[in-house]
Amino acid sequence: MSRLIAFAAIQGGYKVVSQAEGALNKALATYDADTKVGFPNTGYFLPVIYSLFGIKVETLEDLQEPLDIARGLLPPHIKGKNWLPFLGPLLDAGMAGIISYEIIEALRYLNEPDFYLHAEDPDIENGKLWTGAADDTIFRKRGVEFVDGTAPGFAAIVGSAPDAETAKMIIEDYQQRGLYMFLAANHNGTSVIEQLIEAKVQIGWSTRIACFGPDISSAVFALGFANRVAMAFGGVQPGDYRKILMYNKERVFAFVNALGDVGTEWGVAAAGCVNWGFPTIADTDITQILPTGICT
Incomplete structure (x- = not known):
């Protein structure tokens, strides 16, 4: 296990948790504590939090409990020599x-x-490229394909390719393999979605290219989708985090394709995906994570 990648992921964890705390404190100062929050048109609340911990987030004040869990998971910073494996702190x-x-x-x-x-599909003419979290209508239509074998898995693609033609080549290769592509984040001021538009590639759920969002935080929609598959089609109960994660590792075949420099915020997202058994493939040099039984 690389000390460098563990250091980056842990630094990223502290940074992102602090961002969430700041955003929640600002929201609580702006809105009433009982203000409704959540993703649109879904009975799964915030699906990652609901599936792993059984917490039904419905109001602003409900966000405090999972945020406290996140803060409690943060391991000590890596300093000097560490004679223990880095995997546990990385996953946390x-x-x-x-x-x-x-x-x-x-x-x-x-x-x-x-x-x-x-x-389901972006409105390119009006500049509305990002469709956010899949609602239950989209999920029911698409999620079953990960169970009946229609879809062999998904690639969560973050960042941007070196150019539009490379982005098109990557996407078309994945399409030929029947994969769904969940797109998020940007790199060097652009994203794969914008590159595909430039290359005149049709995008949207109808072509298995989901346009989640422009920031790395929106990549969480992919994990929420996967966890909903485990609950809806795998019969896993909310709060049974071990079965949720094992179902994904064994039944939902997915990986992250990082296109661009993997900094601390991307690093912590990649480390988080290891909990699901989803490895990260990058077009830049990053250290391998090869603990047996986690990502192989």
């Missing part, structure tokens, strides 16, 4: 980051209700 920091990212996105829905387009 990653989970803290994922919880915090879902809270950040829930607060975005509250503060900017029109930020995401509530539709």
Whole structure:
């Protein structure tokens, strides 16, 4: 286990948890504590938090409990020599980051209700490229494909390719393999979504290219989708975090494709995905994580 990647992920965990705490404190100073929060048109509340901990987040004040869990998961910073394996602290920091990212996105829905387009496909003509979290209508239609074998898995693609033609080549290769592509984040001022538009590639759920959001926090929608598959089609009960994660590792085949520099905020997201058994493939040099039975 690389000390460097563990250091980056843990630093990222502290940074993202602090961002979520700041955003929640600001929201509580702006709105009443019983103000409704959540993702649109879903009975799964905030699906990562609900599936792992059984916490039904419905109001602003409900966000405090999962945020406290995230803060409690943060391991000590790596200093000097460490004679213990880095895997445990890496996984804990990653989970803290994922919880915090879902809270950040829930607060975005509250503060900017029109930020995401509530539709299957983006409205390119009007500049509405990002469709946010999949609602239950989309989930019921698409989620079953991960169970009946219609969809072999998904690639969560973050960042941007070196150019539009490379982005098109990557996407078309994944399409030929039947994969869904969950797109989020940006790099060097652009995103794969914008590159695909430039290359005249049709995007949206109808072509298995989900346009989640422009920031790394929106990548959490992919994990929420996967956990809903475990609950809806795998019969896993909310709060049974071990079965949720094992179901994903064994039944939902997915990976992260990081296109761009993997800094601390991307690093903690990648570390979080290791909890699900989802490895990260990058187009930059990052250290391998190869603990047997986690990502192989």
